[in-house]
Each structure stands twice: as C-alpha cells, then as structure tokens.
Amino acid sequence: MESDAQWPTTIFTKTLTERISSSRVLCVGAGGIGCELLKTLVCSGFQNIELIDLDTIETSNLNRQFLFRKHHVGQSKARIAAQVIKSIKPSAKIVAHHANVKEPQFDLDFFKQFDLVLNGLDNLEARRHVNRLCMAAERPLIESGTAGYVGQVSVHIKGRTECFECSPKPTPKTYPICTLRNTPDKPIHCIVWSKDLLFMRLLGRPDDVTDLDEGSSKAEGSSSVMSAEGQAVLEAEEVAKEDLSTFLRKEGEEPLAYAVRIFEKVYKEDMDHLIGMEELWKKRAPPKSLLLASLLPDIESELKGALKESKPGATACKILGLNNSNQKWEARDNARVFLCSLAMFVSQRSAEVGSMIFDKDDDLAVELVISASNLRSICYDIPVQSLFDGKGMAGNIIHAIATTNAIISGLIVVEALKILSGSLSALRSTFLFEHKKAGNALIRGNMPEPPKPGCMSCGQAQLHLRLDTGTTTLSYLIEKIIKKRLAVCVPMLQCGEFFYEEGEGLEEDEVEMYQGLLGRSLNKLPGGGLHNGSILSVKDEFQHFNLELIISHVSDLEPEDAPEGFILEGAIPVAKSGMEATAAASTTTKASGDSNLPANAARLPAAPAEDEDEDAVVIIVDETAASSSAAAASTRSNKEMDEGALPATSIMTPSSSVAVGSALKRSREQVVEPVASSADKGKLKKWKHLAGDNPDEAIDLS
Numbered sequence: 001m002e003s004d005a006q007w008p009t010t011i012f013t014k015t016l017t018e019r020i021s022s023s024r025v026l027c028v029g030a031g032g033i034g035c036e037l038l039k040t041l042v043c044s045g046f047q048n049i050e051l052i053d054l055d056t057i058e059t060s061n062l063n064r065q066f067l068f069r070k071h072h073v074g075q076s077k078a079r080i081a082a083q084v085i086k087s088i089k090p091s092a093k094i095v096a097h098h099a100n101v102k103e104p105q106f107d108l109d110f111f112k113q114f115d116l117v118l119n120g121l122d123n124l125e126a127r128r129h130v131n132r133l134c135m136a137a138e139r140p141l142i143e144s145g146t147a148g149y150v151g152q153v154s155v156h157i158k159g160r161t162e163c164f165e166c167s168p169k170p171t172p173k174t175y176p177i178c179t180l181r182n183t184p185d186k187p188i189h190c191i192v193w194s195k196d197l198l199f200m201r202l203l204g205r206p207d208d209v210t211d212l213d214e215g216s217s218k219a220e221g222s223s224s225v226m227s228a229e230g231q232a233v234l235e236a237e238e239v240a241k242e243d244l245s246t247f248l249r250k251e252g253e254e255p256l257a258y259a260v261r262i263f264e265k266v267y268k269e270d271m272d273h274l275i276g277m278e279e280l281w282k283k284r285a286p287p288k289s290l291l292l293a294s295l296l297p298d299i300e301s302e303l304k305g306a307l308k309e310s311k312p313g314a315t316a317c318k319i320l321g322l323n324n325s326n327q328k329w330e331a332r333d334n335a336r337v338f339l340c341s342l343a344m345f346v347s348q349r350s351a352e353v354g355s356m357i358f359d360k361d362d363d364l365a366v367e368l369v370i371s372a373s374n375l376r377s378i379c380y381d382i383p384v385q386s387l388f389d390g391k392g393m394a395g396n397i398i399h400a401i402a403t404t405n406a407i408i409s410g411l412i413v414v415e416a417l418k419i420l421s422g423s424l425s426a427l428r429s430t431f432l433f434e435h436k437k438a439g440n441a442l443i444r445g446n447m448p449e450p451p452k453p454g455c456m457s458c459g460q461a462q463l464h465l466r467l468d469t470g471t472t473t474l475s476y477l478i479e480k481i482i483k484k485r486l487a488v489c490v491p492m493l494q495c496g497e498f499f500y501e502e503g504e505g506l507e508e509d510e511v512e513m514y515q516g517l518l519g520r521s522l523n524k525l526p527g528g529g530l531h532n533g534s535i536l537s538v539k540d541e542f543q544h545f546n547l548e549l550i551i552s553h554v555s556d557l558e559p560e561d562a563p564e565g566f567i568l569e570g571a572i573p574v575a576k577s578g579m580e581a582t583a584a585a586s587t588t589t590k591a592s593g594d595s596n597l598p599a600n601a602a603r604l605p606a607a608p609a610e611d612e613d614e615d616a617v618v619i620i621v622d623e624t625a626a627s628s629s630a631a632a633a634s635t636r637s638n639k640e641m642d643e644g645a646l647p648a649t650s651i652m653t654p655s656s657s658v659a660v661g662s663a664l665k666r667s668r669e670q671v672v673e674p675v676a677s678s679a680d681k682g683k684l685k686k687w688k689h690l691a692g693d694n695p696d697e698a699i700d701l702s
C-alpha cells in the first residue's frame with residue numbers, strides 16, 4: 001500500500017498532517033483500548049509509534065482485541081499488535097516492547113523522546129507511574145478508561161492542566177480482616193475469604209498465605225489494648241495460623257480423601273471452634289457447621305467414578321454435569337464441586353500446587369473458589385452465588401464492550417490532534433455515558449481542571465499518615481503504604497538520622513543493613529524512630545517523585561475506619577469505591593503483573609437529569625443503533641476490574657462523576673465540539689479547531 005500515508009490529508013490541513021506523521025507517540029497498553037487506539041492512530045496518519053505491554057494474548061481477549069487471532073494466543077500483545085498494524089499500514093514505524101512500563105529502561109530520557117503519551121492501561125499503579133514520568137519529562141499524557149458502555153478520556157499537561165493524580169481516585173474497598181475471617185455478613189466477604197485465604201492456603205505459595213493475617217502488620221512483641229471481642233478474634237487467628245500445615249496434602253493421601261479432610265476441617269472443625277467463641281456471638285447470630293456425611297452420604301460412589309474418568313483439562317462442573325453457570329447450587333452440589341475441584345487440582349495439576357495465585361480465567365480455580373465461598377455462605381446464612389455471578393465478583397469482572405473502546409480511542413486521538421495543532425484551549429476531559437431515559441450514548445466534555453498545588457505528583461505535597469507507630473513495621477509501611485498505596489517503585493526514605501533505600505547499585509552490606517530494619521516497628525527505627533509529628537521524606541528518583549509524610553501516632557484505630565491499619569489523608573486517593581464488586585481483589589492484591597491489581601474502583605458518571613437539554617450533548621448512537629451495536633459489541637465475560645479490582649480500564653472518579661454532573665448543568669459552550677456528529681452532517685468546518693495552528697497556545701515539544 002504505497003499511498004497509505006496519504007489517507008488523512010483529506011481531513012487535516014497540510015501542517016497538521018505533517019505534524020501527525022512526524023510526531024512520536026508512546027502507547028502504553030495493547031489491550032481493549034490499545035488495539036483500537038493503534039488502529040485509529042495509524043488511520044489518522046501517525047507513523048512513529050512505540051508500544052509497551054507486559055502481557056501475552058489470552059483466548060478471552062479475542063472477542064474485543066481485534067488485532068489478535070486464535071493462533072496468536074500465548075504470544076506478546078505488544079509484538080503481535082505491532083506486526084498486525086504494520087500489515088494494515090506498512091509505512092508505519094511501530095516499535096514493540098514486551099515489558100512492564102515500570103521497568104527502569106523506560107526512564108525519563110525514554111519518555112522525553114515522545115511528543116505524546118497515550119495510556120490504555122487497566123490499573124491505577126501503572127497509570128500513576130506513567131503520570132509521574134510524563135510530568136517529570138514534561139510530556140502531554142492522554143489517559144483513558146472504559147467500563148461497559150461508559151468511558152472517559154482526560155488530558156494532562158504539566159503546568160497547564162491537572163495531572164492524573166491531582167484528583168482523588170477511588171481506592172479499592174477493603175474489609176476488616178476479622179470480618180473476613182470470622183464474622184462475614186455479605187457474599188463478597190465469603191468470596192474474598194475463599195479466594196485470598198482458603199485458596200492461597202491450599203494451593204498458593206507459602207510466602208503469600210499470611211496476607212490476611214492481622215499479625216503481619218504488627219511488630220513482634222507489640223501489645224495493644226484490645227476489646228474482649230478483638231481478643232477472641234486474635235485467638236481464632238492464632239488457631240488458624242497454627243493449623244497451616246493441615247491445609248497441605250499428606251504423603252500418599254488420596255486426592256478425594258484429602259479434599260474430604262479439608263472440607264471437614266474448614267466447615268466443621270474450624271466452624272465449631274468459632275461457634276464456641278461466645279464473645280463473638282453476643283451481638284450476632286453464630287454460624288452453623290456443615291456435616292459432610294449428611295450432605296453426601298455416599299461420597300465414594302458419587303464422586304470417585306466421575307473423578308477417575310475425568311481427563312486433564314476437565315473441570316469439576318463438567319464431570320458432575322453442572323452445566324448451567326447461572327444456577328445457584330444447593331449445599332450438596334457446592335460440596336460436590338468443592339471436593340471434586342480440590343481433588344482434581346492435587347491429582348491433575350500437582351505441579352502447580354504451592355505456587356498458584358487465583359486466576360479468573362482458570363475455570364477449575366473459579367469452581368473451587370465459588371463452591372468454597374458458597375459453603376461458607378451457607379454456614380453464615382448468607383445468600384449463595386451462581387458460578388457466573390461469583391466469578392464476576394471474585395475476578396472483579398465487568399463487561400468490556402468493543403464499541404466503547406473504539407469510541408474512547410477515537411476521542412483520545414481527537415485530543416491528541418488538538419495538542420499537535422496547538423489548540424490547547426479546545427482540550428477537553430471527555431466522558432462517554434448512557435442517557436438512561438433516551439437509551440442513547442452521550443459524549444460530554446469538560447474544560448480540564450488546572451493543576452492542584454497540593455498534588456503529591458505535580459505539586460508540593462504533604463500527606464498525613466495516621467497509624468500505630470508501635471505496632472506497624474517498616475516493612476508494612478514500605479509495602480502496603482508507600483509502594484501499594486502511593487505507587488512508589490523504588491523508595492528512598494529519610495527522617496532525621498534514619499535513612500532507608502532500595503534499588504540496584506547498593507552494596508551487599510547496605511542491602512543487609514536495610515533489610516535488618518524491615519521487621520522493626522516504626523518507633524524503634526534508628527535515630528529515635530518515627531513518632532507523633534515526625535516528618536518522613538519519601539523519594540523515588542526513578543519516578544522523579546517526592547513527598548513528605550507527616551506521621552500521627554494513633555493506637556486505637558477502629559478496623560471499620562482503617563481496615564488496613566492506617567489512614568492517609570491529603571492530596572491522595574481518599575475517595576471510596578461505590579462498587580462493592582470492585583473490592584473482591586482488594587485485600588490481597590499482590591503487586592505482581594499488575595493486571596491483577598485492583599486498579600481503581602469506578603464511580604461511573606450519572607445519567608443526565610430527565611429535563612436535560614439534549615442539544616447540549618452529542619448523541620452518537622440512537623436507540624436502534626444502541627441495541628444493534630450492543631448485539632455486535634463483543635463483551636468479555638471475564639473482565640477483571642483492576643486490578644484487581646477496578647473496573648479494569650476505568651479511571652472514573654467520584655470527582656469525575658461530579659464533574660460530569662456539573663457539566664450537564666453548564667452552558668452549551670462548555671460542551672465538547674460535536675466531533676462525532678460533524679461527520680454525519682458533513683460539516684467539516686467543525687474540525688477547524690483541530691486544523692488551526694495557534695502558536696500562542698502550542699506547547700514546546702522539543
């Protein structure tokens with residue numbers, strides 16, 4: 001295709017066309033949004049694109065990530081996306097990086113090579129990391145996210161607009177550990193327990209299994225005032241800790257006998273033990289334990305034959321004939337699925353036992369987790385979930401719709417064109433959402449907010465951290481607060497004479513010395529420790545990030561207020577998720593491959609008020625089209641909401657929804673240029689603001 005580079009000249013001015021083809025663009029993420037974005041970029045004339053994605057293609061991606069085909073499964077998303085795009089547009093130069101954007105090779109100099117950075121990510125940590133590098137490199141960042149039919153695009157330019165971290169982002173919901181372990185009262189509590197605690201104890205890495213133990217956040221030998229109920233909880237936890245080895249299969253133990261033993265331990269013995277802790281049941285009804293013999297009087301004949309005939313790759317539901325994933329199983333069927341799935345893991349997938357992490361795309365794992373969670377729900381008289389619904393909650397799944405990704409990608413490119421043409425006053429934060437009453441999809445634009453001086457990323461921030469300095473360890477502060485909550489990659493900490501750092505280039509004895517500090521409580525650190533009023537400086541030289549944490553010592557934080565044992569206040573994500581389902585991955589989320597991190601819970605924009613003036617919005621799909629596009633749209637049934645936890649790709653925030661709400665009330669001139677309707681009406685002059693060059697507004701990208 002010799003002339004492919006000429007496609008867009010019919011729409012854009014010569015100058016803009018030249019800028020588009022000479023600009024260098026970095027795309028981060030080659031998933032649902034990334035695939036659409038790449039296609040729209042090259043179709044708009046972009047020629048120099050670098051693409052980063054850490055993941056490989058899965059079958060479940062194929063329904064919406066249209067650059068990928070079945071024979072690509074298992075291969076690098078970034079490389080295949082680049083290869084396929086090049087076959088569509090051979091003149092495009094696409095460099096693919098099969099890597100995590102947080103790797104040190106993608107440093108400030110790397111980011112400085114680009115004129116634009118476009119994110120198509122699915123988790124908050126990676127988004128925040130890219131934001132920090134874009135702010136430091138002074139490169140415009142266009143952020144995006146989708147969740148079902150809604151989506152959002154925002155533009156971040158240092159010194160001109162707010163950065164991605166200027167507004168609070170919802171943090172994934174977490175639950176008090178004692179609720180999960182001893183006193184659940186909602187289905188999600190049982191699902192999180194099953195996925196993060198039981199599953200990890202049965203099949204996970206030994207290092208990971210204590211993730212939910214309250215004791216892991218406490219310094220050795222610490223003591224604190226505790227209620228009688230709290231004491232009972234601790235006692236219950238101690239019992240659970242002692243019993244860890246009983247979760248493992250004994251040598252020579254038959255798979256089914258092992259599964260039966262685990263059932264009896266978890267749903268009979270442990271439950272009876274808990275029931276015996278009267279302090280716990282003063283204000284609530286005690287659970288009941290389950291008797292396997294009465295649920296399945298003849299286990300051997302019921303299950304042994306089915307297990308024997310099961311072939312590798314089969315699932316418990318398949319061999320038991322439970323084919324309707326929307327059915328809510330009775331206790332008996334939950335027990336059958338639990339026993340079979342666990343027996344199948346140890347007999348057919350023994351090599352993975354001891355190193356697994358729950359994966360929503362692993363059917364056998366989902367069956368084990370949901371049946372186990374339902375059995376616990378039955379003990380506590382909580383409604384059970386169907387496999388389909390339970391999987392959605394466990395995997396933080398939200399349907400992803402290819403059409404939404406395509407619209408959002410188009411809107412990303414529209415903002416990119418405004419930047420390249422120097423039309424910065426035309427930049428908008430754009431929201432795609434549903435008009436509930438009219439059944440239409442609507443696009444709204446807001447003027448981007450100015451930078452917030454107190455932002456921890458682009459401003460000078462001081463955050464307040466309230467925790468118990470006597471019981472919180474340095475390791476907990478670093479892992480759960482500084483790395484996980486503040487998204488710092490390579491922390492450097494200082495407070496008076498206390499200094500701590502990580503990263504390459506340290507001498508062996510330094511590493512040893514710093515590691516020796518990790519188990520200490522904060523008040524016992526060198527230089528007198530961290531106390532009420534201490535100011536801890538936190539730096540990440542790689543991210544060019546620094547802030548101050550003002551420590552307040554509080555010894556009696558209520559688990560309801562601070563389920564993770566601390567409260568962070570200031571210019572940080574403090575907003576709470578409005579979506580329970582987003583929480584499922586919340587308590588555990590390992591800072592691993594990131595895609596299983598809770599990204600950021602979404603509070604999606606509200607539908608417009610009934611009396612809303614519809615001229616003020618762009619209606620891009622009418623009711624008929626909406627239903628046909630819904631039918632055509634590929635949905636993913638197993639979408640993880642970020643990480644872990646978020647609606648995977650969404651970056652919606654409560655403030656976004658407020659912003660949308662207020663945009664609805666604003667006058668028409670605030671509304672985004674009706675780019676979507678311009679093509680329909682053939683009014684190319686609507687594109688004027690994209691084509692015009694405004695030297696006063698242009699940002700220096702040199």
Ligand SMILES: Nc1ncnc2c1ncn2[C@@H]1O[C@H](COP(=O)(O)OP(=O)(O)OP(=O)(O)O)[C@@H](O)[C@H]1O
Binds near residue numbers: 121595639649
């Ligand atoms: N730190 C990171 N570095 C590079 N790429 C990342 C990083 N974090 C996430 N990604 C990529 O961002 C993309 C987000 O795309 P999307 O939300 O469609 O998720 P997905 O993983 O493809 O879908 P699903 O979650 O349903 O399997 C993914 O391809 C993911 O690998």
Ligand SMILES: [Zn+2]
Binds near residue numbers: 164456457
């Ligand atoms: Zn900021």
